[in-house]
Amino acid sequence: MADTKVRVGVVGASGYAGMELLRLLAHHPGVELTYVAGNHDESNPLPETFPFLHGWDELRIEAFDAELCARRCDAVFVALPSGVSGGIAVQLWRMGKRVIDLSGDLRLPPDQYEAWYQKPAVDAEALAAAVYGLTEWNRPLVRSAQLVANPGCYATAVLLALLPAVVAGWMADGQPVVVDAKSGVSGAGRHPKLPYQFGELADNFYAYRVGRHQHTPEIEQQLARTGGGQRVLLTTHLIPAVRGIYATCYIPLARPVPLAEAFEHYRSVYAGEPFMHVHPPGQVPEMKHVRASNRCHLGLAADGRSQVLIVMSVIDNLQKGAAGQALQNFNLMHGFPETTALHAWPVYP
Amino acid sequence: MADTKVRVGVVGASGYAGMELLRLLAHHPGVELTYVAGNHDESNPLPETFPFLHGWDELRIEAFDAELCARRCDAVFVALPSGVSGGIAVQLWRMGKRVIDLSGDLRLPPDQYEAWYQKPAVDAEALAAAVYGLTEWNRPLVRSAQLVANPGCYATAVLLALLPAVVAGWMADGQPVVVDAKSGVSGAGRHPKLPYQFGELADNFYAYRVGRHQHTPEIEQQLARTGGGQRVLLTTHLIPAVRGIYATCYIPLARPVPLAEAFEHYRSVYAGEPFMHVHPPGQVPEMKHVRASNRCHLGLAADGRSQVLIVMSVIDNLQKGAAGQALQNFNLMHGFPETTALHAWPVYP
């Protein structure tokens, strides 16, 4: 662990992922938070913007200024909307900072990005330098990365569920992997919109962006890099809940795999991982079991009557799906134990 | 419409489906509610048990008595737990009553029932006489039925979504239809259990009975009767919401079907149906759009990259999934317009 503290900035602190980063960084013994940028109309002491943050009275949310940010920080988290975030991340990276971008801007090659995001991509050199920060599967590259593309929330939950099956060579060819995924509403951000009003979402549930969610190519790209060529049919839904992602993955198998064998394999793949837990057959993961933690819980089930392995995966979208995994990557990049400031147990009930 | 009122009984009025029946029957112009049975410890005027029912002060919830019930009623709804409900329904049917059973007891042949429900089946003669009450698909038989097996809540949502594809002959053979279904908690009944406590379910979401939900054979049986031999891989989940079912169905197609063609077909299959609505492509159904109504809304989407048709289906599990469809069947059996006492618009927000 470094002798002096790492000077850290958070750009996009008015959003939920940025807020969560502040909350986590507050207890990081190796970090000095030196810069916080967010919406200009919230340029006031942090506790006035977020009354639950009082105690951090000296810090202010400032309008973003790249020069100032670079001067004050060694490392920066950028948690802005896609289309804005990547450009700022690249700018700071070019100024010699270690940068973790939480948006989708640095995760795909330009043509894929522009097809799925309908926005211009950042330059190809930066994209080539960006390391995909799915920590458990990409440690060596993350450790030495200067620029990290932090994975999407759905992509994280789904990849942690699918990759063990890919490396085992179990997946059938030619049939898509159906992924029926559901998310709490904090994944949609903090900007007020009618569908996310309490009166509209309470007691509601529905699919959205069916067949065209932008995490689809991100998932397929990682499957391919790990040796799998499957198509993923991702359908995302909104749950009347605040935090959490639940992904139910239906994996057509190339050969019958007994459930006990699948369990042993998954357990051994994730043995020693501090944030991973694989439930024994018969138990299902619950979304609330990981709330406000950086954990991912997996459950396995077989359909006795077809050759399909069902893998259920839960994460907290603001932690393992965003700020938590970003901090996990930060820890890895800076030589801190990976669990630093991420050891909190889930909040239950 | 009959000149005199039909004398109607509700057995199981302490549960949610039974309560919903009371609420609906209250405004039925051709019905006289003459008998209400439920938990004995609630043997008191209805409004004391259900303060929202005051105005019906003369009625009492009584402990069930078959003789009394048969004497007072022409028709009876039985809404008790599986394993109890069917026996009582058959008993009343043998006494010459027209009976609608809301449980799973009369929906499957004995061997299937015993395999999936782990309980002894009712006698085969009664099972043979019971008509499956999926109203939109079984009108002629329901109209003359004396004993109706009212469909399961999941089965209703799923069958209304799948059957148009079956009759069109679109379904591929050899691949299972993945049905990822989600339900509000009222489907689990009113008996207090830890997982359904507010503190446990709020902000939670999880799968249950994965690969072994008892509505699976019920769905497959109707597919087969309509000409489809597909296996259904049904996974059910619990939503932190009270009412509603959302079924996302992934149908592997035998040939490419353009989305516009699928929409026209679905719309024409359900043309004139008072409770069915098919959204045009691009719109998705929302669970809340049918709340407290007998409607079923369907939405269609294609996965452009695999030959899968996605059909989303929503119902209110206590209405179209239970009490509402039971009343719809009752109306059909007794010559009332099918929408009688079922015309209420969804309650929104």
Add this chain to the structure above:
Amino acid sequence: MADTKVRVGVVGASGYAGMELLRLLAHHPGVELTYVAGNHDESNPLPETFPFLHGWDELRIEAFDAELCARRCDAVFVALPSGVSGGIAVQLWRMGKRVIDLSGDLRLPPDQYEAWYQKPAVDAEALAAAVYGLTEWNRPLVRSAQLVANPGCYATAVLLALLPAVVAGWMADGQPVVVDAKSGVSGAGRHPKLPYQFGELADNFYAYRVGRHQHTPEIEQQLARTGGGQRVLLTTHLIPAVRGIYATCYIPLARPVPLAEAFEHYRSVYAGEPFMHVHPPGQVPEMKHVRASNRCHLGLAADGRSQVLIVMSVIDNLQKGAAGQALQNFNLMHGFPETTALHAWPVYP
């Protein structure tokens, strides 16, 4: 009941109260809905704006046009925000229409209105003509009214709780009546705002406009008209729920009043009222017991150790607190039975 139908318009149909009016009017046998105005960007067939309303395909939400509205309607409900609603209501009333205004614009004398609403009042002549539509307490005037100021949601719940104590002469002088009131979020309207986002309101609860809620003078005015001169200390809170108001009223008594006597008095005051229910001592009203109905339930409790009568009052803010009471007044004004289209039982669970 009139032989021909009353031609009715709803102005403000994009908001929650307006939507609720549409839902209720749909089943009114004496009404023809001939005009619906709302946000211009929703100028399309009603079912596209509100998918739960399909079946009413011929109607469109139009941008408001006074001439058109007057030409098409005999009676108009105006459910727009305060500051806009009253002006339009008065305009239509001057054109000879019978008008029910759901905003706060016509409820207070100009000086009070301007002090509490911080907006200019409508002209004094119109204010003088407007009848306060607390139906149970103002029937004779409502019956012949041409212009009705429909009461506020909090004011309705609180006045129905307090007025029986006023007419009994029980209230002590010199001490304020503390009213601790709570509301579901639909009372805040449908326009998206950060505090009403699901992620912000779920698991939250807080007071707002403490000591300065604009329903305070409206309540005191009616107390005074009924013979009470008490001050009301109204504190309003937001509940993480969609529909409903719960008002807990602490009435300092001039003399000890046994609880049984209080109960008998309240029950006799509201005897025969179709929407009022007084719980016997020992029972408390629950907010959900009146959901989606026009009912008001009251409960009474004594504090054995101080001379305070506690009256709890629940209504559905969109029904008895807005659209339901407006329709109740409409029925009274047009000679329909008061319960017409308002007979629905509460939706439970």
Add this chain to the structure above:
Amino acid sequence: MADTKVRVGVVGASGYAGMELLRLLAHHPGVELTYVAGNHDESNPLPETFPFLHGWDELRIEAFDAELCARRCDAVFVALPSGVSGGIAVQLWRMGKRVIDLSGDLRLPPDQYEAWYQKPAVDAEALAAAVYGLTEWNRPLVRSAQLVANPGCYATAVLLALLPAVVAGWMADGQPVVVDAKSGVSGAGRHPKLPYQFGELADNFYAYRVGRHQHTPEIEQQLARTGGGQRVLLTTHLIPAVRGIYATCYIPLARPVPLAEAFEHYRSVYAGEPFMHVHPPGQVPEMKHVRASNRCHLGLAADGRSQVLIVMSVIDNLQKGAAGQALQNFNLMHGFPETTALHAWPVYP
């Protein structure tokens, strides 16, 4: 801080307060958790009972055994239902352990206890030895206590709001302090009951135990000890939320107190307190702002038209209202910094 770790036991770990203690103790550097007792049917590794606790695989929930508990522990938290908890706490205290009891059993003199709890009190000697653990107001006694009666959740929120006004001598005599308090459902415990089922509580809100909540005498006793003789009229309500208490307190004043003066006084009373925050006038506390933290936020408002000071107080009922404050007292008793293992920021959103 002690050189060796304190060996700590938790009795009642199956309940919500016990679970929260486990969660907090897990990160306490001076504690070794050596004993966990709870429901016998959950006698298995902790992570199987509470899947969110995996990582603590060696610990088991055992059926309570006083001898074993005393042998393994230096200090014990007892978090059982009232009527059971106090007896066990006293037993362990007599065995020389330092004990913190989270129930109501040790908070009142025998006559008061038996009148409000309807159960036999523990012996008077133990009651006399028990120190009331409202940390901020009772530090010297807690520091040297062997037996602590941890305050009730409502009592904590209310006393922290009222005591500054008491010591200032502001309270009027002869008029009760009206306290309108609301709680999330986790305060009702983890044992399944119908009213706490999700289907019953969602979208609901209601008062309970009106005029007879057992925290009333506990509050009055502390007011009296601090020099106030006021009666408290406490009404408690249930919120459809999991964690949190919101107390709205209406304090009749003996003389006018400007709001600015009240704010300065409250702020100075709580200056330096790590868990207390007083909002400036114009801001209100929100329940969610303290969720999953040990904080108490206070807000002040004046009713300009009557001489009443309104104080709003929020806590998390499972933390400052139970496990958090218990741990705060434990820290004080054992010479740890008071914030040890309690420094987590609120979880938001």
